[in-house]
Amino acid sequence: MSDIWRLVRLLSPRRGWMLAGLGMATVTLLANFGLLALSGWFLAATALTGLAGIAAQNTFNFFTPSAMVRFFATLRVLSRYTERLVTHEATFRLLADLRVWFYTRLEPLAPAALQTQRAADLLNRIVADIDTLNLFYLRVFVPVLTAIAAGLLMAAFFAFFSWPAALALILGLALNGMLAPVLTNRLGAKPGVEITRLTAALRTEYVEALQGMGELLVFGAAPAMQARAAVLNEELATAQAQMGRVAGLGLALSGLAANATLLAVLVFGARRFEAGGIGAAQVPMLVLGAMAAFEATAPLPGALQYLGQIKEAARRIFALADQPPPIAPQEAAAPKPAGYGLSLDNITLRYAPDSPAVLNGLCLTVPEGQHIGIVGATGAGKSTLINLLLRFHEFQGGVARFGGQDLRAFGSADMARHITVISQRSYLFHTTIRDNLLLANGAADEAALWHALDVAQLSDFVRSLPRGLDCLVGEAGSRLSGGQARRIALARAVLKPAPWLILDEPTEGLDTETERAFLADLAPILKGRTVFYITHRPAGLKLMDEVYTLRDGQAFKAA
Numbered sequence: 001m002s003d004i005w006r007l008v009r010l011l012s013p014r015r016g017w018m019l020a021g022l023g024m025a026t027v028t029l030l031a032n033f034g035l036l037a038l039s040g041w042f043l044a045a046t047a048l049t050g051l052a053g054i055a056a057q058n059t060f061n062f063f064t065p066s067a068m069v070r071f072f073a074t075l076r077v078l079s080r081y082t083e084r085l086v087t088h089e090a091t092f093r094l095l096a097d098l099r100v101w102f103y104t105r106l107e108p109l110a111p112a113a114l115q116t117q118r119a120a121d122l123l124n125r126i127v128a129d130i131d132t133l134n135l136f137y138l139r140v141f142v143p144v145l146t147a148i149a150a151g152l153l154m155a156a157f158f159a160f161f162s163w164p165a166a167l168a169l170i171l172g173l174a175l176n177g178m179l180a181p182v183l184t185n186r187l188g189a190k191p192g193v194e195i196t197r198l199t200a201a202l203r204t205e206y207v208e209a210l211q212g213m214g215e216l217l218v219f220g221a222a223p224a225m226q227a228r229a230a231v232l233n234e235e236l237a238t239a240q241a242q243m244g245r246v247a248g249l250g251l252a253l254s255g256l257a258a259n260a261t262l263l264a265v266l267v268f269g270a271r272r273f274e275a276g277g278i279g280a281a282q283v284p285m286l287v288l289g290a291m292a293a294f295e296a297t298a299p300l301p302g303a304l305q306y307l308g309q310i311k312e313a314a315r316r317i318f319a320l321a322d323q324p325p326p327i328a329p330q331e332a333a334a335p336k337p338a339g340y341g342l343s344l345d346n347i348t349l350r351y352a353p354d355s356p357a358v359l360n361g362l363c364l365t366v367p368e369g370q371h372i373g374i375v376g377a378t379g380a381g382k383s384t385l386i387n388l389l390l391r392f393h394e395f396q397g398g399v400a401r402f403g404g405q406d407l408r409a410f411g412s413a414d415m416a417r418h419i420t421v422i423s424q425r426s427y428l429f430h431t432t433i434r435d436n437l438l439l440a441n442g443a444a445d446e447a448a449l450w451h452a453l454d455v456a457q458l459s460d461f462v463r464s465l466p467r468g469l470d471c472l473v474g475e476a477g478s479r480l481s482g483g484q485a486r487r488i489a490l491a492r493a494v495l496k497p498a499p500w501l502i503l504d505e506p507t508e509g510l511d512t513e514t515e516r517a518f519l520a521d522l523a524p525i526l527k528g529r530t531v532f533y534i535t536h537r538p539a540g541l542k543l544m545d546e547v548y549t550l551r552d553g554q555a556f557k558a559a
């Protein structure tokens, strides 16, 4: 239950909207109750008056009850409308709050702590689990509290006329709204959790299958993937069928409790009438009132079923949100670096306390403006060195200084201001060339964009496109060649004149001719910047002042 309390606390800043929705839902229920109870009384009283003869008909006040019937009918419509308006407004505000909260918890985890998550699972948590959490207000909070408030008020009304009828109503509402749902909830807990788990697993399978469609087809692995999905589908269908049976049982029990209550109210009402405690017309008033009262408990079985799904979604969301960020958030503002030199002294970095040190006593000094090539075998720690500089991963030993300041005093957002990265994986968003460039510098005007494209030798190509800068690049730049995509990354580097430039295998995957042309256009962009150039390919190293080889977690100056 602690996850649910935590969720309530998380939603509590919106308590004004939440309580307004709750209030309107209670008024709607009471209006319906008032309408039915009064109608029951009015119809019976009118019939009895009709039977009693002309004298009674002349003295009977038709006007006030019929005005009250109209009042309740109008109130019911208006309050239902307002309730929908308010609860939906509250729901969307809560959804926005939840998404923003989750994003602010995720952001410090990116990218290091999120790399361990499967992309589809992450997507699932961000979209589906948050949507499920959001059901809490509309499907659990409002119906449960409304049922309690309205149920007690209706029973109090009954108590004026017959205590036993009031007790029967309370008991019936409790059986119908609590006992039956609790029982179905108990029975439905397991399939509920299974449905959430299997739906998430299926979605993950499908997203991965779509992402890796090429590999699945080339290696003939599609049937195996289909078989896995079919098994999950079957398990999901079984869980859903089980849930359906549980829901059916719940409905039957609820129906039984409601009808037994109506019978009991009729009997107690009739006895009270016989004893002279109430008038004859008040008996149908109580019976019709009881009938209306069960509207309050109708959504409760659903509420408890949702609770199972919400608990599971909350567990998954909080588990991810509670992961400690790999770099502790910076309390103080980042210091101002004096220049942009880097000095690494005896640095040790391991990804987990029990895993071997990837950087192990590494020493490296990079004066401002130097161009440093970094080579090394696969797994030697080249990307790790960059992760260290970008503050994606914390190092455990040694002293690192950036611009003379302790590197630990900078967060990853601070370092991102000083560093531009061009890598083989520089991502292109499925939008226009313009938007992909503006990502590097939102303030760049048209002239700056074309200048950047000129430097990156891409302006002729962009001019030749029917919509120029406003041409879409396709998903992950699929409408561009590898070389053109890399040149967009170059143009971004021109637009963001950060003092540091990291080139992470920028020519990987390009043929020799394209690589040569790319490197020629890269040369002017390196000017005046401090550069790390990571590569397996020797061609770009000619542009470097010094080259270091990473081996055994240390950096050795190449001859």
Ligand SMILES: Nc1ncnc2c1ncn2[C@@H]1O[C@H](COP(=O)(O)OP(=O)(O)OP(=O)(O)O)[C@@H](O)[C@H]1O
Pocket (backbone or CB within 6 Å): 112, 115, 351, 352, 358, 376, 377, 378, 379, 380, 381, 382, 383, 384, 385
């Ligand atoms: N996020 C991570 N968590 C745990 N271990 C990691 C992580 N990233 C890298 N490693 C490990 O650290 C070591 C160095 O990896 P790194 O990516 O820095 O090598 P690299 O020199 O860049 O390799 P490549 O040339 O293949 O890109 C490898 O053994 C790798 O398995």
